[in-house]
Amino acid sequence: MKLICVLFAICLAVHGLPRNLAPTIVTEVPPEPTHPMDDPNWVPPTGPTHEKDREYWLATGQNRLRQQIAHGSDLNLRVAKNVIIFIGDGLSIPTLAATRVYMGGEEQELSFERFPHAGLAKTYCINYQVSDSACTAAAILMGVKNNYGTIGVSGHVPLHNCPLSLLESNRLTSILAYAQQDGRSTGIVTNTRITHATPAVAYAAAGARYWEDDTELPATGGGCQDIAYQLVHGAVGQNLTVALGGGSRHFYPAGTVDGNGEAGRRQDGRNLVDEWISAMAERELRARFVHDRAGLAAIDAGQVDRLFGLFRANHMSYHLLADQSREPSLAEMTASALQLLKRNDRGFVLLVEGGTIDPAHHANLARLALDETVELHRAVEQAVSLMETGGDQQETLMLVTADHSHTLTIGGYPVRGNDILSTGDFSRLDRMPFFTLTYANGMSYFDHFYETGGRRNPADMVDRHHEPTFTFPAAVPYEDETHGGDDVAVFARGPWSHLFSGLYEQHVIGHGLLYAACLGPEEFERSEACRERIRGAASTTTGCCWIALMLSSLFLVWRGVG
Structure with missing residues (x-):
C-alpha cells in the first residue's frame, strides 16, 4: 500500500491531476460586452404599432381562412385549355423569403404567393441527392425523373452517352409535344440561353445538357444532334410558335456575328437562324426573327405566325446590369409570347423560365438573385393581368415553381x-x-x-x-456555389390547381399538368370534363365526315345528271 502511495505521489509531481479531476482555473479575463443585448440599457425592438393588437392578427387570420374556405368549396374542374408554367431556376424558399423583404418588408407578397393553392416538391434526381436543372425539368415537363445532366431521356441513359440517347425507347415526351399533337400552340420564354437545360428539355433529347452546339458533341458524333439544331429542325422545336431568350452563339457559325455584333461559335459552318427563316418560308408561315427590344416591341401579333428572338450570345443580362434600351425584360417577353399564343382557339402551353436567379446564386451575388426573383414576380403579374383581361383566367392553369434550391440562408x-x-x-x-x-x-x-x-x-x-x-x-x-437539396415551393391557380397542394415527388407536377390540360397518352387518367371534350371532338370529326360524304354524293349525282 505504501508503495502505491509513493508511486501516486511521484505521478502527481510529474504529470499533475488528470483533466477530469483537475480544478478549473480561469486565466483569461472575459471579453467586455460587445453584443447590443449585453448592454444593461438595451431595449428590445418594437414591431409595427398596429401589429401589437391581437385584433389585427385575429382579423387577418379569419380573412385568410375565409379565402381558403371559398377556394375549397369552389374548385375549378374545367379542362385547362391554356397552361403557363413558370420555373424560377434556383428559386429556393429562402430566396422567396429574402425577396419579400428586399421588395419592401417581411409582410410583402410576390404575385404568385397569392395563388390559392401551394405545395412542396422533392427535387432529387434518380442518381444524385442534389439535382440540376436538366433532371428537374424532365420531372416537371415530362413527368419522369432521370439522370443528372441528361436532356429529355430516361434514366437508362447515363450522362454523355450518345448511342443510348438515340434509342426511341429512351426518349421522353414533354407537355409541349403533347400540346402540339393536340393542335395547341406552344412557346418558350427564358432569360438564359434558350439551349440551356430547362428550356432544352421542352423540345430536345440529348445525352448531356452541355451539347448546346456541335462544338460540345462527343468526338465520334454518333448521329447525335446538338440542342440548337433540334430547336430549329427537331419535331417539337420547329413547331414552336414562340421561342425567346439568349444563346445566339449556338446558332451562328464561328467567324460570324449576330445582330448585336456578338460572335457565333458553331464549327459546322451552319447559320441556324437563316435555316429557321428559310424553313418557315417553305411552310408559308409568316415568321419574324428579332434580336433586340425594339424588334420585339414592333411585332404585330396579328401579322405573325412564328416568332424567334435571340437577344444575347450567352445568358441575357441581369436586370440591374442590362442595357434596358436593348434587352427586353422577362415580363415583356412573356407578354409578347401570350399575344401570339392566345390567337389559337384550341389553347396553348407556354414555358417561362426566370433563369438568371441561378447564375447569380452560383456567384454568391445575393442581391442580383433577389432582383431576378422580382423580375419573375413581374412576369407572373403580367401574365395574370393579360389572361384576366381576355377573360381566359377560368380556362388557364398557371403554375409557378423552382427546379431546385440553392445554399442561401x-x-x-x-x-x-x-x-x-x-x-x-x-x-x-x-x-x-x-x-x-x-x-x-x-x-x-x-x-x-x-x-x-x-x-x-x-x-x-x-x-x-x-x-x-x-x-x-x-x-x-468552392469553385461555383452549389445547388441545395431541400424541397421547393409550388404555387398554382386555375383549373385543377388544387392537385398541387401537399408534399410530393417533383415528377407528380408533370402528371398534374397533363391531367388538368387533358393531354398525354390514352392510358393516363382523365377527368370527366376531359372525356367530354374528347367525345365532343370525336363527334365533330364524325359529323364533318358525314357532311363531306353527303357533299361528295351530291356532287356525283350532279355530274351524273349533267
Missing part, C-alpha cells in the same frame, strides 16, 4: 425591418457583426475570410453591400 436574429442585404446580428465569439444572408459554399469565401484564418470584418464592407456585384459570404470555399 437567412440567419442570425435581425430586428424586424432590418435591411436584408446588411448585417443583422453580432457574434460574441469573434466580436464582429455578420450578414443576414450567407451561403454554405462558393468562391466568395475568399472575399470574407483571411488566408490565415478568421473572418474579415463586415463592418468594413457595409458601404458596398448594396452594389449588385457584391458577393455575400460563403462558409466553404
